[in-house]
Amino acid sequence: MKIIKYISILSILFSVSCCVNQKKKDEEQIKETVQKFWEKAKINDFEGYKSLVADPDIFLGVMQVELNFIHKNYDKINPNDILLKNIKVKDTSIAGPNVHQKYVQYVIKKENDTTYLKKPLIITLLFYKPVGYDKIFNRKILQNHIDWDK
Template identity: 55%
Template sequence: MKTIKYILGILFLLNISCCVNQKKKDEEQIKETVTKYWKAVKENDLQSYNNLIYDSENYPGVTASELFFLNKHYNAINSKEKFLNNIKIKDTTDIIPSVKMKYVQYTYKKENDSNNLKKPLIITLMFYKQMGFDKIYYPGILQNHIGWDK
């Protein structure tokens, strides 16, 4: 009887260990994808950029325009290389609460907007495990970017 309890205990601990290792692997995959994303933005590489976006062939205008905007403002919004050093992965859900997703979000406020008239630029990279953490799930990554650069 004691042997069965020990075996069950060991199996339980192995199960927890596997879950922790999988979570760590998932987070490493997301961080790697985010790093590749910012490299594609910096280099203005549309093909690499599109390879990181799930179903990007159905949104060629969206991906091209967002890459253009981010590349144009890359030096301003990433002046201290903070994007690569500040990858914080958070949990969220889709419209259906049972659909678990992860995201990395950056908020950039213009420095020369002392009156706080401009909304901050929000960059959100969404990930859905079923599509793979090597792909960004939503092609629309930018928020508040219309008129932001003026």
């Protein structure tokens, strides 16, 4: 009877350990994808950027404009590649209670906006496990970028 009890406890501990390890692997894959995203944006590599996005052919024009914006403003958005060192993966269920996704989001305030009239630039990279954490699930990643660079 004691053997069954020990086996039960060991199996529970093993399953918890596997879940923790899988979550860590998922987050590492997301962080690697985010790093590749910033690398492609820095050099304006649209083909490389497309390879990081799930179903990239749907919104090619929007993706090209956003990549050009990030590339053009890269030094303002990501000075000294600071955002590469600050990748925080968060959970969300914005698509529904049973659809769990992960995301990395950056909120970048305009430095020289002393009047605080400009909204911050928001960059959101959404990930969905069935698509793979090596692919950015949302094709439109920028918010508030109109007039942000002026």
